[in-house]
Amino acid sequence: AEAWRRHGARLLERIEGRFALAVVDGKGEGLVATDRHGAVPVCWAEEGGALRFATRADALARACGAALDPQALLHYLHFHVVPAPGTVFRGVRRLLPGHCLRIAEGRVRAGAWWTPRFGTHAARVPATREELFGRLRAAVRGALEGAAAPGAFLSGGTDSSAVAGIAAAIHGEGFPAFSIGFDAPGYDELGYARAAARHFGLEHHTHYLTPEEVAEAVPRIARHFDQPFGNASVVAAWRCAELARAAGVDRLLAGDGGDELFGGNARYRRQQALALYGRLPRPLRAALIDPLARPQGPGPLRKLARYVEQARRDPVERLEDYNLLRRLGPARVLHPELLEAVDTGRPLALRAEAFHGALADDDLDRMLAMDLRFTLADDDLQKVGGACGLAGVDVAFPMLDGAVVAFACALPPRLKATPWRLRPFYKRAMRGFLPRRILAKRKHGFGLPFGIWLTRHEGLRRLAFESLEALEARRIVAPGFLRELTRERVAEHPAYYGVMVWVLMMLSQWLEAHEAPGGASG
Structure with a gap:
């Protein structure tokens, strides 16, 4: 608080490493920020004249009753993550790297405090x-x-x-x-x-x-990520x-x-x-x-x-x-x-x-x-x-x-x-x-031979294909493509099409773990 009074938003330039920061003074003015590279996510939403913020998008979504954003689902399938400034939830945003929210005179403005x-x-x-x-x-x-x-x-x-x-x-x-x-040629x-x-x-x-550890890890990771x-x-x-x-x-x-x-x-x-x-x-x-x-x-x-x-x-x-x-x-x-x-x-x-x-x-x-x-x-x-x-x-x-x-x-x-x-x-x-x-x-790096293991490990294949089957009812992915992927494409080119299987499996697992309805309407 003392640094905020003395330096204002410039205090951010004095901080190194990964951080999320929130300061509000007695006059109702303040700052909410993430580090230069957004290593610590800061999510935010405005509702009924109030600003809410958290390091987890799902926590804000529960507080605000936010539904899934169809556009964000497309972004996930494209990038394999949901990129800032959006989140998977409609109305919940995430600060871009090196950005902050400035709170003054009852208004909230998002902007950059650092740019490469x-x-x-x-x-x-x-x-x-x-x-x-x-x-x-x-x-x-x-x-x-x-x-x-x-x-x-x-x-x-x-x-x-x-x-x-x-x-x-x-x-x-x-x-x-x-x-x-990894006990897989070309990956170890x-x-x-x-x-x-x-x-x-x-x-x-x-x-x-x-592969057994991977199958065990998938639901845990899906639950952990917001x-x-x-x-x-x-x-x-x-x-x-x-x-x-x-x-x-x-x-x-x-x-x-x-x-x-x-x-x-x-x-x-x-x-x-x-x-x-x-x-x-x-x-x-x-x-x-x-x-x-x-x-x-x-x-x-x-x-x-x-x-x-x-x-x-x-x-x-x-x-x-x-x-x-x-x-x-x-x-x-x-x-x-x-x-x-x-x-x-x-x-x-x-x-x-x-x-x-x-x-x-x-x-x-x-x-x-x-x-x-x-x-x-x-x-x-x-x-x-x-x-x-x-x-x-x-x-x-x-x-x-x-x-x-x-x-x-x-x-x-x-x-x-x-x-x-x-x-x-x-x-x-x-x-x-x-x-x-x-x-x-x-x-x-730590690339995973998932596509190769998918063709050789029954337990991992069952987890993946059952996850894709569960995804079919959510009206996110074309049913014909899901069937084509599991019945034909993976066998043809495991490493290439295995990437899409993983992306869809993690989406299905995440939706199930977070009890999200999914679908085009959110």
């Missing part, structure tokens, strides 16, 4: 290895403060390994780290995690996740947090955020490759490139034609080509009643608003800004925060420390991704600190 700034919009910083490590060390040290028994997630990737390694250097040898493995990353653990002298705890949540790797994150809790750890350090800050996703490299076309002088493109780009020509010219066609498209639309719902087609997936009640173009519009509204000069940085919102804030941070909450362990995200974020945002795009390399600056900076094997590996 890239390129010329960012403060200049020395782009040196020493500067990066200095900021990372300070961030990890801050994340360790106040924890009686800290530990770290360790997937074996560059970010979790860097965080765990720096924590070990500060805390001393024997710093505990926790990893999950424990070899990389073990390499990092040996390299830094970590006390390494590992566990191989089984909204439908469709990222399957939440199971691995939860089991990892449980492993840490059993070892006496009270706070886990996670490496989330590094991909979105330093350019670690494969689509960034593709974006940079396509951007080369736009950087060529228009007369050169018209005279040399475009005439050769013939869809009916020989193989190399057909490839060039596809490249030119992709390069000319809006970057946001181009990225949506990978979206599962878009590929399958909303008219094929959605129940006719839901299809009639929603705007199928709204998910693309949400992404476009984030992309084109970014404080950035380059399309790569605009993509990073968009991913900080949708991939990180709406998905990964809710996954890890929810998993740790269910396990009873605190979590911190050192990569998202303000000084680290400012450093990354100020880096030129060419140091984040090129047509040939991801994270060129970050990986150069980590040479000599991280094992070469980890620097050379492809990104993976």
Whole structure:
């Protein structure tokens, strides 16, 4: 309260880490806020002239008698989460990352108190290895403060390994780290995690996740989350947090955020490759490139034609080509009643608003800004925060420390991704600190082999298919698509169609656990 009186809304700039904050003074003026990345959700609703807010959307929905929002159901099927500023409940909203509610003169206004700034919009910083490590060390040290028994997630990737390694250097040898493995070809990353653990002298705890554990976890996770949540790797994150809790750890350090800050996703490299076309002088493109780009020509010219066609498209639309719902087609997936009640173009519009509204000069940085919102804030941070909450362990995200974020945002795009390399600056900076094997590996994380297990494990398949059968009566998904999915598509391509089975299973389980009626009418 004293900080509020002294600094007003600027007090938020003095707070690091994940937080939700509410301050109201004796004059009825106040502030309700979430942290820079929305790691702690803040949901709110106005009813009868009163402002209600909570960290859980379902709690507010019960208090307000809110029904399900059909548009939010579409957003869930598109994004596999319900992105802010909406929630799955009509009339209940969630603050965007770095946003707050200002309460004054009987009115409530939502707005940004922090926004990521890239390129010329960012403060200049020395782009040196020493500067990066200095900021990372300070961030990890801050994340360790106040924890009686800290530990770290360790997937074996560059970010979790860097965080765990720096924590070990500060805390001393024997710093505990926790990893999950999968007995499925192409999914098990424990070899990389073990390499990092040996390299830094970590006390390494590992566990191989089984299909039986996944089947047992699904209803628990559905009950725990306040909204439908469709990222399957939440199971691995939860089991990892449980492993840490059993070892006496009270706070886990996670490496989330590094991909979105330093350019670690494969689509960034593709974006940079396509951007080369736009950087060529228009007369050169018209005279040399475009005439050769013939869809009916020989193989190399057909490839060039596809490249030119992709390069000319809006970057946001181009990225949506990978979206599962878009590929399958909303008219094929959605129940006719839901299809009639929603705007199928709204998910693309949400992404476009984030992309084109970014404080950035380059399309790569605009993509990073968009991913900080949708991939990180709406998905990964809710996954890890929810998993740790269910396990009873605190979590911190050192990569998202303000000084680290400012450093990354100020880096030129060419140091984040090129047509040939991801994270060129970050990986150069980590040479000599991280094992070469980890620097050379492809990104993976805690991906779950659900689609493969779906075809091999009867109990998991029964849970999934019975969940989809229960969903049929809710008039959200077309019955014909549900039957096609379970009877044909999963067997044809388990990994690809398994994603949609998981998303629909978690929706069905969530609706059942929260006794929500579902349906197009809400």
